Amino acid sequence: MPTIDILLPGFGLDTDQGYPAFCGVFLVRGPDAAGQPRNILVDAAHVGRRPFLWTALADHGLSADDIDTVVLTHAHWDHVQNIDLFPGATLVVHPDERRYAHTPHANDWATPAWTGLLLEQLPVREVGDGEEIIPGVEVLGLPGHSPGSIGLVVHTEAGRATITGDALHFAYVATTGRNPLVFWDADQAARSIGRILDVSDVIYPGHDRPFRLTADGGIDYLAPFALTVTGAGPDTPGLRFADSSARPSWVMPGIQEQRALYEKNADDSARRISRVPRVVRPAAAPRAAGPGSG
Structure with missing residues (x-):
C-alpha cells in the first residue's frame, strides 16, 4: 500500500505584517503499475523553506533527484516556488490551474504573473478528477479556492487519507464548511470541503496538522504542534x-469576473504555454538547513 510522510508540516500562522504561508509538503511512496517504486512530492513550499526541504528529503534517505513526480494541489506562490529543485520530475497539475496561472486575475495576489512561466519549466502532466497517479493514489477534483485545485486520495493502511492543499487549509474548516480564502468560487469551495469529508478517514490539510473527525464532529489531531520561533519572545x-x-x-474582489475572464483568456493562455522556453538547470548541491535566513 502507498504511504504518506510529512516532509514539512503545515502551519496556519498569520501576522499583521504578512503571511509566513508555511504549507505542508508531503512524500507519497508506493509502487507503480509495473511494480517500480515511486517517490511523489505533493506541493513544494516557498523558497523560505528550501533548505529545510533539502534536509527533510535527506532525513528520508532521498535527494531531489529521487523525486520522480511533483503534484501541485494548486499553483499559489507558497506551494510552487521550489519546483525548480526537481528538474527530473514530472509536474502534475489540473489543466484549469495551469491555464489560469498564465493569465491570473489582477487582484489574485497568490498567483503572481510569473507563475505560469515557472510551471512550464518541468514536463507537465495534466490530470483530472479520478485519475490514478499510481495504484492506490487518485486525484480528487477540489475547485473553488482556485480554479483547478486538486487533492490526492491515498489508500493507506490507516484508511483513505486525503491531501487537500488549500481546498481545506485548516482543521477547523472541516467544522465550518467554508473556505477562509477564496480566489475563484466560494460555493464551489464549500462543495469541495464537503467532498473531502465524504471520502476521507484522515485529512492532511494545506496549512495544519493531519487529523480525523471524531464521532461528535470534533478535531482529533494525529501529530503534535512543534514550532520554534527566534527573534522574538513572549516578553x-x-x-x-x-x-x-x-x-x-x-x-477576492472581482471574483464574479473570474469565469468570463478565464474563458476570454483561454487562447492567450494556450499561446503562452506553447511559447515558454524551458530554462531550469540542475539544482545546486543541497545544504543542510542552518541558522539565519540567508
Whole structure:
C-alpha cells in the first residue's frame, strides 16, 4: 500500500505584517503499475523553506533527484516556488490551474504573473478528477479556492487519507464548511470541503496538522504542534497574540469576473504555454538547513 510522510508540516500562522504561508509538503511512496517504486512530492513550499526541504528529503534517505513526480494541489506562490529543485520530475497539475496561472486575475495576489512561466519549466502532466497517479493514489477534483485545485486520495493502511492543499487549509474548516480564502468560487469551495469529508478517514490539510473527525464532529489531531520561533519572545515589547478563532474569511474582489475572464483568456493562455522556453538547470548541491535566513 502507498504511504504518506510529512516532509514539512503545515502551519496556519498569520501576522499583521504578512503571511509566513508555511504549507505542508508531503512524500507519497508506493509502487507503480509495473511494480517500480515511486517517490511523489505533493506541493513544494516557498523558497523560505528550501533548505529545510533539502534536509527533510535527506532525513528520508532521498535527494531531489529521487523525486520522480511533483503534484501541485494548486499553483499559489507558497506551494510552487521550489519546483525548480526537481528538474527530473514530472509536474502534475489540473489543466484549469495551469491555464489560469498564465493569465491570473489582477487582484489574485497568490498567483503572481510569473507563475505560469515557472510551471512550464518541468514536463507537465495534466490530470483530472479520478485519475490514478499510481495504484492506490487518485486525484480528487477540489475547485473553488482556485480554479483547478486538486487533492490526492491515498489508500493507506490507516484508511483513505486525503491531501487537500488549500481546498481545506485548516482543521477547523472541516467544522465550518467554508473556505477562509477564496480566489475563484466560494460555493464551489464549500462543495469541495464537503467532498473531502465524504471520502476521507484522515485529512492532511494545506496549512495544519493531519487529523480525523471524531464521532461528535470534533478535531482529533494525529501529530503534535512543534514550532520554534527566534527573534522574538513572549516578553518582547509590541508582540501580541490574536485569537485565531476569529480569523476572518476573505473572498477576492472581482471574483464574479473570474469565469468570463478565464474563458476570454483561454487562447492567450494556450499561446503562452506553447511559447515558454524551458530554462531550469540542475539544482545546486543541497545544504543542510542552518541558522539565519540567508
